[in-house]
Amino acid sequence: MSLSQNPTPRILIIEDDLGMAHELKANLEGLGYQVSGPETTAEKGIALCEKDPPDLVLTAIALPGRMDGIEAAKIIRSRWGVPIVFLAAYADTDRLKRAQLLYTFGYLIKPFRDQDLKVSVEMALYLAKVNAERKKTEEALRYSEEKFSKIFKTSPDAIAIARTSDGVYLDVNESFCKITGYSKEEIIGHSALPGDLNLWVRREDRDPFAAALKETGEALGMEIPFRHQNGTIRNVLLSARVLDIEGDTCHIAVFTDIPERKQAEEALRASEEKFSKIFKTSPDAISITRFADGVYLDINDSFTKVTGFSKEEIIGRSSLPGSLDLWVNREDIQRLVASLEANAEAIGLEALFRIKNGTIISGLVSARVLVINGEICLLAIIRDVTAQRRQEQELRESEEKFRTIFENNAASTAIIEPDSTVSMINDAYCQMSGYAKEEVVGQSWTQLVPPADLERMEEYGRRRRINPQDAPARYEFSFYHKNGGIRQGLISASLIPSSRQLITSVIDITERLQAEEALRESEERHRNIIQTAMDGFWMVDRQGRLLEVNEAYCRMSGYSNQELLDMNIKDLDANETNDEVIAHIQQVELKGAVRFEARHRRKDGSIFDVEITAKYRATDGGRCEGFLRDITERKQTEIALKKSKDKLRSLSAHLQSIREEERANISREIHDDLGQLLTGLKMDLSWLLRHPHPDSTELQEKAQAMSQLVDQTVQTVRRISTELRPRILDDFGLVAALEWQAEEFSKKTGILGHFQSTRRKLDLKPDRSIAVFRIFQEALTNVARHSGASRVEASLRKDAQGLVLTIRDNGQGISEEGIGQSKSLGLVGMRERALILGGTFEIKSGKKEKGTTVILRLPITK
Numbered sequence: 044m045s046l047s048q049n050p051t052p053r054i055l056i057i058e059d060d061l062g063m064a065h066e067l068k069a070n071l072e073g074l075g076y077q078v079s080g081p082e083t084t085a086e087k088g089i090a091l092c093e094k095d096p097p098d099l100v101l102t103a104i105a106l107p108g109r110m111d112g113i114e115a116a117k118i119i120r121s122r123w124g125v126p127i128v129f130l131a132a133y134a135d136t137d138r139l140k141r142a143q144l145l146y147t148f149g150y151l152i153k154p155f156r157d158q159d160l161k162v163s164v165e166m167a168l169y170l171a172k173v174n175a176e177r178k179k180t181e182e183a184l185r186y187s188e189e190k191f192s193k194i195f196k197t198s199p200d201a202i203a204i205a206r207t208s209d210g211v212y213l214d215v216n217e218s219f220c221k222i223t224g225y226s227k228e229e230i231i232g233h234s235a236l237p238g239d240l241n242l243w244v245r246r247e248d249r250d251p252f253a254a255a256l257k258e259t260g261e262a263l264g265m266e267i268p269f270r271h272q273n274g275t276i277r278n279v280l281l282s283a284r285v286l287d288i289e290g291d292t293c294h295i296a297v298f299t300d301i302p303e304r305k306q307a308e309e310a311l312r313a314s315e316e317k318f319s320k321i322f323k324t325s326p327d328a329i330s331i332t333r334f335a336d337g338v339y340l341d342i343n344d345s346f347t348k349v350t351g352f353s354k355e356e357i358i359g360r361s362s363l364p365g366s367l368d369l370w371v372n373r374e375d376i377q378r379l380v381a382s383l384e385a386n387a388e389a390i391g392l393e394a395l396f397r398i399k400n401g402t403i404i405s406g407l408v409s410a411r412v413l414v415i416n417g418e419i420c421l422l423a424i425i426r427d428v429t430a431q432r433r434q435e436q437e438l439r440e441s442e443e444k445f446r447t448i449f450e451n452n453a454a455s456t457a458i459i460e461p462d463s464t465v466s467m468i469n470d471a472y473c474q475m476s477g478y479a480k481e482e483v484v485g486q487s488w489t490q491l492v493p494p495a496d497l498e499r500m501e502e503y504g505r506r507r508r509i510n511p512q513d514a515p516a517r518y519e520f521s522f523y524h525k526n527g528g529i530r531q532g533l534i535s536a537s538l539i540p541s542s543r544q545l546i547t548s549v550i551d552i553t554e555r556l557q558a559e560e561a562l563r564e565s566e567e568r569h570r571n572i573i574q575t576a577m578d579g580f581w582m583v584d585r586q587g588r589l590l591e592v593n594e595a596y597c598r599m600s601g602y603s604n605q606e607l608l609d610m611n612i613k614d615l616d617a618n619e620t621n622d623e624v625i626a627h628i629q630q631v632e633l634k635g636a637v638r639f640e641a642r643h644r645r646k647d648g649s650i651f652d653v654e655i656t657a658k659y660r661a662t663d664g665g666r667c668e669g670f671l672r673d674i675t676e677r678k679q680t681e682i683a684l685k686k687s688k689d690k691l692r693s694l695s696a697h698l699q700s701i702r703e704e705e706r707a708n709i710s711r712e713i714h715d716d717l718g719q720l721l722t723g724l725k726m727d728l729s730w731l732l733r734h735p736h737p738d739s740t741e742l743q744e745k746a747q748a749m750s751q752l753v754d755q756t757v758q759t760v761r762r763i764s765t766e767l768r769p770r771i772l773d774d775f776g777l778v779a780a781l782e783w784q785a786e787e788f789s790k791k792t793g794i795l796g797h798f799q800s801t802r803r804k805l806d807l808k809p810d811r812s813i814a815v816f817r818i819f820q821e822a823l824t825n826v827a828r829h830s831g832a833s834r835v836e837a838s839l840r841k842d843a844q845g846l847v848l849t850i851r852d853n854g855q856g857i858s859e860e861g862i863g864q865s866k867s868l869g870l871v872g873m874r875e876r877a878l879i880l881g882g883t884f885e886i887k888s889g890k891k892e893k894g895t896t897v898i899l900r901l902p903i904t905k
Contacts, residue, residue: 224272351399830854
């Protein structure tokens with residue numbers, strides 16, 4: 044398998060629970076992943092992998108069909124190497140044991156949280172990437188070792204590996220055996236020093252060799268005499284370099300057998316050929332430049348490949364700024380020159396180079412000063428490490444991502460070394476346990492667990508390190524809190540791949556266990572309350588089937604508990620059909636809680652009224668709980684009360700009608716009879732005043748006074764008559780009467796009153812006209828008495844529903860409590876007048892100092 048080159052990892056879901064699968068897919072896509080599936084069977088999931096293997100597979104353990112998730116995971120892992128995360132339920136204990144035999148990258152126990160999903164997926168992808176990179180590194184190391192082994196064994200030069208401290212040979216090749224005359228068994232474990240194999244001829248050769256290795260780590264091209272087993276001396280060319288083997292300082296030495304002058308010439312030729320081959324075939328970019336001006340004298344093919352320039356574009360031009368401009372930073376050039384001036388060489392300097400297409404690459408530069416034809420030159424080797432640096436950056440980012448996930452994981456997470464030492468914990472662990480990091484890191488985890496659980500957990504750890512599948516990956520345990528208390532936790536533990544380290548995630552379930560216990564106690568109390576309640580209780584599913592009833596409802600309905608549990612609501616409801624019952628349940632589900640009335644049928648067939656308070660619970664596929672109260676007597680009382688109110692209202696209307704008739708009769712009698720008598724009296728007094736007696740001055744004055752008194756009496760009679768029943772209402776209609784009343788109100792109170800109407804004439808029955816007029820009168824009276832207003836606006840209009848009278852003042856307003864006071868007889872009287880005629884009466888109060896609005900709506904035809 045190779046991890047996807049697509050920057051967005053692709054995840055395949057194999058899960059037959061489509062509801063959970065689609066929710067899982069939505070969560071993963073919300074985290075930025077590409078998601079395939081869901082596939083509901085193992086066979087379909089394998090077929091999808093066959094077409095295009097994903098980066099990660101999330102599969103349920105239990106799947107329908109011939110193959111479960113574990114068997115599918117084995118096939119996917121063996122064919123494509125795709126990492127697997129199992130989706131398991133608590134009930135899948137046996138299957139989890141089978142799953143542990145397969146190398147997986149994590150488990151998710153249903154139901155799981157979004158944070159658990161995120162951590163598991165990112166951890167699995169990270170571990171898969173690390174595993175792939177580790178395999179790649181191991182493969183490269185194996186290839187390097189094989190290549191070295193081949194060179195070591197087949198090289199015509201004698202090669203030996205020796206310990207630097209005492210010169211003891213650790214390994215030699217066949218060419219070394221030939222040049223010395225000793226067998227491999229005679230050389231290994233011995234040294235070339237006098238008293239042993241005695242290969243060195245002169246001490247003055249041995250000491251500079253040892254000094255060079257100590258000072259520079261290498262000795263190159265030393266020509267020395269070397270003693271053969273048979274005692275003959277021959278000249279060899281010795282080159283050696285220090286290396287570290289399993290923590291021990293060693294050196295590898297190459298001996299080239301050279302016969303006198305020919306040997307030297309041959310060595311030079313071989314060296315030149317070797318250099319030429321290395322120069323031409325090296326995968327690194329090699330160049331030779333003049334030291335003075337940096338002009339290129341020669342480059343190899345790799346140099347053109349790395350830079351993008353052809354040989355013709357480079358030879359004769361300088362690498363310095365102003366020419367090819369290969370160097371990005373002047374500081375890099377200065378570092379190179381400083382090293383060359385100080386040591387005549389520079390090893391492994393990292394610099395940035397700009398190649399032909401403008402791209403910036405990273406290169407490791409090694410250079411050495413050499414003389415060519417008497418001119419100081421520079422041999423430079425540039426190794427392109429851009430990809431390596433990119434991989435290192437990705438590794439750093441990956442490690443940073445792991446650390447971020449580790450530190451920000453909501454679960455308390457710790458990494459434990461093989462010796463039980465805690466090496467890392469996150470902040471969540473500190474919050475859970477109360478300990479600071481420095482109090483836990485470096486300590487043994489066994490100090491954090493009470494003895495009651497310690498032996499069991501140590502046994503799990505021992506079994507896990509022998510066989511990771513032989514210990515539970517998730518179990519409950521106790522742990523110490525810093526405050527001295529003991530908490531309960533749920534731990535997930537697994538070995539980190541390619542490591543003996545253990546990673547654990549702990550969730551504090553103390554509150555959950557306490558809550559579960561409290562819930563059990565609460566449910567028991569709830570059940571006791573239900574069973575002893577005076578009201579009936581039932582629980583039904585979404586189809587209306589009765590799941591639970593109490594004794595009160597059994598008594599109410601006449602059915603036994605078992606009879607009711609075999610029934611549906613439709614069997615008890617006297618009015619609703621099955622579809623209506625289902626629709627009612629759906630309404631409860633939509634609103635969450637409702638209260639309504641219904642009629643139920645007892646076992647004996649009689650009908651009784653109930654008030655139901657129902658509530659919806661989403662658990663167990665959806666449940667409706669309802670308390671039922673028998674309201675048969677209350678309904679009968681309400682009916683009787685309504686009849687009584689209707690009789691009272693009829694009586695009130697009758698009394699209002701009689702009173703208005705009496706007022707009209709009194710008004711007419713006062714206006715007609717008393718008015719005529721006063722008019723006749725006024726006429727007689729007027730005659731007396733027009734025919735004065737010459738000797739009765741006092742009588743004239745008395746007649747004048749009586750005339751004024753009669754005028755006042757006439758005005759009083761007219762006012763009383765008008766207040767009892769304004770004749771303008773009967774003579775000119777409602778609109779004219781309201782206009783007159785508004786004007787009279789302004790004259791008497793000084794409050795500016797304005798009335799307008801969309802209709803000049805209305806065809807209303809007398810009882811409706813007088814009702815509207817009296818309500819208008821009472822409203823204006825309230826304004827004058829209580830509002831403190833300076834202005835009143837009134838309007839009368841007709842709409843599709845009937846007549847609308849609106850009266851609005853700009854006074855101090857009326858409170859909600861004032862509107863509802865039963866002692867406010869004026870408001871009660873206006874409301875009753877409206878109700879008697881089938882209308883409505885509404886009072887609206889604005890904010891403080893925003894006034895009050897009275898609205899009367901009265902149907903015309905009713």
